Amino acid sequence: MSEQARKPTLLWLQSGGCGGCSMSLLCAESPDLFTTMESAGIELLWHPSLSEHNNEDMRDMLQSIVDGDMELDILCLEGSVIQGPDGTGGFHRMSGDSRPMRDWINDIAQKAKQVIAVGNCAAYGGITSAGGNPSEACGLQYSGPKPGGLLGEEYRCPTGLPVINIAGCPIHPNWVVETMLQVANDEMNAADLDELNRPRSYADHLVHHGCLRNEYYEFKASAEKLSDLGCLMEHMGCMGTQAHADCNTRLWNGEGSCLRGGYACINCTAAGFEEPGHNFHQTPKIAGIPIGLPTDMPKAWFVALASLSKAATPERLKENAHADHIKVAPGDKNKNREDT
């Protein structure tokens, strides 16, 4: 078969993760995942949750990729790379094989035309590397925010790109679907990735964009407990003004997002989000001022504007901020005019 006619092939492997990115991906809609892949002519060589074959068939296929007998266009890894204990990789050996999964991932990554890290674990180590990182987990090209990981900072795929980091915990299905299709169509360039190699298609946005609590944010009408309608930034640890993602404009499972669900953004697209250095739902402050202010806003301005807007907070927002449903509706000026 000629190079043009050959279908782009995709292999999906899992290591130190929870499988949640695959589960989220199966929620892809309009159209569903299988139809989407078919539209791009992607041939799924193997996925641990979906494929028929296993055991020797699967290991033989991996070996033929490593040997160069089978071409692999896209390798997706879900879950972190497990290096422990003591650097042996023994905490995750390939089933049916004594080799550490880490070594298989490394060998196959050298053959794939493009490697995609699906989820924060595969990108940066993620939740698996939290606490004392007992399994010595790392990402494909990062350990937390530090470049390196399994493949090293200098690694480049044959496409010329580094590992594409679709960070998120979990990923939004469309982040993966759209990236996958762009890669399959050779439409992904270095300029499409941000400084942590995340696709800019979603990482150029902030979770703050489109947040239903924006009015509360503007007037610093803050929630004091989860389930309050007010802004979750001042007290409840919300990272939405700093978190790179389009969760509140793209929405999850139909009409959802963390903020719409009544809880704070924990910045799960960031490298190292698993150890924020404070309780997730408590905003760290110095002299009553949150440390984590919006990324590109001068602190003095923020403080000045905040105290000004706090002084001007409408009663409606003050009251609603501490309730779980709207208590005071916005007034309608036109109606009042007609009345008079």
Add this chain to the structure above:
Amino acid sequence: MSRRIIGPFNRVEGDLEVQLEMNDGKVTDARVVSPLYRGFEQILQGKDPMDALVYVPRICGICSVAQSVASAQALAQAMDLETPRNGELASNLILACENAADHMTHFYLFFMPDFAREVYANEPWYQPALERFKAVKGTAARDVLPVRAQFMHLMGLLAGKWPHSLGLQPGGTTKAIESQEKTRIKVILYGFRQFLEQTLYGDSIENVTGLDSIAALDQWRVNHAPTHSDFSHFLHIADALNLDAMGRAADRFMSYGVYEEQGEKLFAQGVWNGELNQLNQETITEDISHSWMHYQSEPKHPFDGVTLPSADEEGSYTWCKAPRLNSKVVEVGAIARQLVNGHPLIRELVAQSGGNVRNRVIARVLEIGLLIQAMEQWADRLQPKEPFCNHANMPKETQGFGMIEAARGSLGHWLKVKNGRILNYQIIAPTTWNFSPRDTQEIPGALEQALVNAPVRDGEHDPVSVQHIVRSFDPCMVCTVH
């Protein structure tokens, strides 16, 4: 005699290896290996107790909500915090949504594709099974993905997203549902009911969940051809392959009970071994005699459990611990829940042929319908404008446990807090019970027992029966070791 190592074992959640000894056309011995260790119980030590709600759902992407609910329950007990009725109802809806979706995913994407394998190409029933259930390419997968995704819109409404929501808190749920959202929940449930009745069952939910005897089930199967519905399709294949003679384990079943509303559980708690017995949580222990864990002199209750991996332990073969109830192996899952709760058909089936591949799948498929009926009622009872969540502070020193049912069976979290930080956090997941290794008495775990006597077809290296038996438990390996 021959030995086989089967792995990677796919279409299960996470990593699994099965080591078999076979002789004279059947499996004579099995060892189940969980090859991945991540160390969540170590990660949780020293954390703020409330931060457990960030970490534990991420143990598992398919049982994420179940992990959150178990954790929230343990935290609530530690704080002595009550949940308002709306919070109970919303939490039940969220958990039941995950549970029903998991059963669907298991049936359509994990379990049924094995009947489209080439090994069955000469069977008279093969062609329709191939067209319907072939992995990725079959018509069923295309039908079910959009339905599953639409059903999951419940998660967007009630929990913000799935998996990994922080909407499930010790005192209830963080999203207060407004009346128009309640309407939307009911519409989504109606849409899902349509799929179940037209495609999965080919009959009303009430008729199928109301099948109350083997005679009634047999009659229903005779009345419905394989191609009538996916459930009838399964029943005919199960009959042709004698799936009721495959995969019998210890026939002692446990359910922690789940879906509480004002002190009553939809599915009751108990132990079933031909009769119903009370469950005593204090008799739960974890044995590590065959696990890659540092030596312990005796099995420990999870409040005192220790998780210290050690790759070189003599005689060990898995990262999984061996939980036991009163020193005995128990099986968990939908079949156990429905036995304990007294579903007449499931009790009669198990009395006749034990826990086996067919009966496990029937229990799971029926449970989807039972859950939807309950969800419709819970949605009706939501009261907009009333509270969904209570709040409290965590004492500096306290403890608590949460015992619930995930899709795959009994899930427990045991938490101890000291100086305001997590001193110990131990998790026993459903598949830890089902796929446990041998214990100090050399008694094999439930799957290890279920695999013995699995038939090997002529010329088979990898017995397809082993594939059916393993998947009949709907294992979740990432939960198993965590």
